[in-house]
Amino acid sequence: MGPAAGADFVRLFVQACSSHLRAQGQEVRDQAFPEHWLVQMPIPDRSQALLGDPQAPTGPALHMQQGVGRLAALGVASIAMACNTAHVWHAQLQALFPQLHILHIAQETARHVQALGARQAIVLATAGTYQTGLYDLALRACGVQPLVPDAQGVAQLMEGIYQGVKSGHMALAEQRLGAVLGQMLQRYGDVPVIMGCTEIPLALPQAPQAQGRALVDPAWVLAQALVQRAYAPETVGVH
Amino acid sequence: MGPAAGADFVRLFVQACSSHLRAQGQEVRDQAFPEHWLVQMPIPDRSQALLGDPQAPTGPALHMQQGVGRLAALGVASIAMACNTAHVWHAQLQALFPQLHILHIAQETARHVQALGARQAIVLATAGTYQTGLYDLALRACGVQPLVPDAQGVAQLMEGIYQGVKSGHMALAEQRLGAVLGQMLQRYGDVPVIMGCTEIPLALPQAPQAQGRALVDPAWVLAQALVQRAYAPETVGVH
Numbered sequence: 001m002g003p004a005a006g007a008d009f010v011r012l013f014v015q016a017c018s019s020h021l022r023a024q025g026q027e028v029r030d031q032a033f034p035e036h037w038l039v040q041m042p043i044p045d046r047s048q049a050l051l052g053d054p055q056a057p058t059g060p061a062l063h064m065q066q067g068v069g070r071l072a073a074l075g076v077a078s079i080a081m082a083c084n085t086a087h088v089w090h091a092q093l094q095a096l097f098p099q100l101h102i103l104h105i106a107q108e109t110a111r112h113v114q115a116l117g118a119r120q121a122i123v124l125a126t127a128g129t130y131q132t133g134l135y136d137l138a139l140r141a142c143g144v145q146p147l148v149p150d151a152q153g154v155a156q157l158m159e160g161i162y163q164g165v166k167s168g169h170m171a172l173a174e175q176r177l178g179a180v181l182g183q184m185l186q187r188y189g190d191v192p193v194i195m196g197c198t199e200i201p202l203a204l205p206q207a208p209q210a211q212g213r214a215l216v217d218p219a220w221v222l223a224q225a226l227v228q229r230a231y232a233p234e235t236v237g238v239h
Numbered sequence: 240m241g242p243a244a245g246a247d248f249v250r251l252f253v254q255a256c257s258s259h260l261r262a263q264g265q266e267v268r269d270q271a272f273p274e275h276w277l278v279q280m281p282i283p284d285r286s287q288a289l290l291g292d293p294q295a296p297t298g299p300a301l302h303m304q305q306g307v308g309r310l311a312a313l314g315v316a317s318i319a320m321a322c323n324t325a326h327v328w329h330a331q332l333q334a335l336f337p338q339l340h341i342l343h344i345a346q347e348t349a350r351h352v353q354a355l356g357a358r359q360a361i362v363l364a365t366a367g368t369y370q371t372g373l374y375d376l377a378l379r380a381c382g383v384q385p386l387v388p389d390a391q392g393v394a395q396l397m398e399g400i401y402q403g404v405k406s407g408h409m410a411l412a413e414q415r416l417g418a419v420l421g422q423m424l425q426r427y428g429d430v431p432v433i434m435g436c437t438e439i440p441l442a443l444p445q446a447p448q449a450q451g452r453a454l455v456d457p458a459w460v461l462a463q464a465l466v467q468r469a470y471a472p473e474t475v476g477v478h
Contacts, residue, residue: 002269003253010246010277017242030241031281038249038277042270074309 005198005219006040009082012223020227034230037074039067046085047128054088061089065096072097078229080222081105084125084196088132101229106138108225109194109218114142116214118192122147122184124177124204125196126161127154135196147188153180165199170206173199178207185209192216244437244458245279248321251462259466273469276313278306285324286367293327300328304335311336317468319461320344323364323435327371340468345377347464348433348457353381355453357431361386361423363416363443364435365400366393374435386427392419404438409445412438417446424448431455 013036021028041063049059064086071079079102081087087105094102113121123135123146130136130148139146149157156176164173177200181193192214195201201217204210252275260267280302288298303325310318318341320326326344333341352360362374362385369375369387378385388396395415403412416439420432431453434440440456443449 003256003272004250007246007249007253010249011243014242014246031283033242033279033281035278035280037279039274040272040276041274042272044270070313073312 003040006038006082009080009219009223010036010038012220013080013226016220016223016227017230020224020231024231036230037071037076039071041067043067043086046083046088047126050085050088050128050131060086061092064089064093068093068097068100068102072100076100078103078226080226082198082219082222084129084134084198084218085132087134103222103225103229104138105218105222106134106196107141109135109196109216109221110138110142110144112221113139113144113192113194113216116192118144120145120147120188120191121216122181122188122191122193123196124149124157124180124193124200127158129196130154135194147184147191149180149184153183156180160203161197161199165202170203173203174207177204178209181207181213182209185213190214194218242279245277245321248319248458248462249275249277251459252319252465255459255462255466256469259463259470263470275469276310276315278310280306282306282325285322285327286365289324289327289367289370299325300331303328303332307332307336307339307341311339315339317342317465319465321437321458321461323368323373323437323457324371326373342461342464342468343377344457344461345373345435346380348374348435348455348460349377349381349383351460352378352383352431352433352455355431357383359384359386359427359430360455361420361427361430361432362435363388363396363419363432363439366397368435369393374433386423386430388419388423392422395419399442400436400438404441409442412442413446416443417448420446420452421448424452429453433457 014033017033018028021032026032043060043063044058046060053059055061068079077100079100084105090102090104121139121144125135136146157180160173160176163169164176181204190213194216195204196218198219205215253272256272257267260271265271282299282302283297285299292298294300307318316339318339323344329341329343360378360383364374375385396419399412399415402408403415420443429452433455434443435457437458444454
């Protein structure tokens with residue numbers, strides 16, 4: 001994900017705050033929103049870094065520590081990272097900053113899918129994310145079986161994400177992502193579909209194969225989880 | 240403005256960065272964006288505060304100082320405030336934090352209108368903003384004559400902003416804002432139109448009276464000014 005997706009995450013968070021306030025019967029007024037900070041900084045490409053040494057001093061790890069360190073100094077209580085691949089460094093960051101809670105995008109998504117009552121979920125992601133086992137581990141820990149495409153399907157997804165969304169060719173993206181989804185639904189039946197890469201929700205929902213399906217956007221799940229923490233009694237007024 | 244407008248300002252900033260990079264012939268990649276922070280915190284209503292003592296300890300002034308103080312501690316070089324009314328406290332904040340530059344939304348907008356070659360500009364804003372003379376002073380300093388609606392027009396604008404946009408009644412908003420604009424264009428001819436309240440750009444551009452007119456969105460002008468500073472040689476790498 002890039003800065004545009006980061007900006008969009010703030011929009012999702014603000015929207016999730018409004019929904020929460022309405023659900024609680026509270027008035028939606030400017031002063032009812034919790035204090036929140038966004039930091040966007042140039043961080044070396046996460047997927048690239050996974051091809052080499054993930055702890056290299058020129059890699060993302062130290063940059064992310066720098067950013068989280070400053071958030072910690074501000075006194076924030078909870079952090080959400082909207083980038084899926086960045087979660088490779090989640091455990092390391094959390095161990096380094098025990099004074100705050102770093103939400104985990106895949107664990108929150110897995111809990112959400114589990115709460116839907118699903119025993120299986122289709123995971124659409126980049127080759128890099130599959131390689132890290134990010135959603136695989138989180139889903140299995142919640143008793144949900146991850147369903148992933150075959151090598152040809154992964155290649156089609158990568159084409160939809162890189163030559164499609166990232167290059168602004170949305171028709172190509174819709175076609176490729178939709179084709180993979182169609183094949184998987186045919187094979188596994190109608191199960192929840194995790195859009196495990198920030199580019200996928202920009203194209204897949206428009207594909208004919210996605211109509212009426214249970215699409216899960218991890219960024220939206222993450223935004224809602226952050227809102228729950230922000231309004232939880234023990235954290236109100238702390239950050 | 241509220242948190243949704245704040246989130247939208249990040250979107251505008253990211254978009255303005257992309258435009259800047261393209262105009263410079265540089266590649267638009269995640270790492271080419273400058274570091275940027277957003278802080279949104281509960282601040283007492285600015286328009287309300289202007290009815291009493293603007294320096295009251297329960298008012299916005301101290302809260303804004305608290306926020307700017309933490310941005311200063313982070314080492315930021317430049318700050319943009321997306322709220323028009325908050326600029327009542329601009330000079331005070333700038334004097335308190337001489338180590339950083341706080342952009343001024345009305346001054347940036349006035350310079351933009353001046354650069355368009357205009358000698359007059361229609362200013363659409365809230366009663367509170369008119370009262371502060373925010374755009375009035377900034378435009379006159381740039382040799383641009385501000386054109387403001389009469390009392391009945393201001394009442395219609397307030398209805399369009401409060402009963403319209405802020406209450407989710409967009410048809411009403413379009414009708415009221417469009418009506419005021421139509422009357423002013425008829426009276427003053429085709430001059431630039433400053434949408435001096437964050438709610439106005441959400442409804443006015445859809446009104447029939449606004450079609451083909453030179454609408455100026457101060458938030459967009461401000462985002463572009465911030466981008467100019469972020470990429471200026473003397474500030475690169477500083478914040």
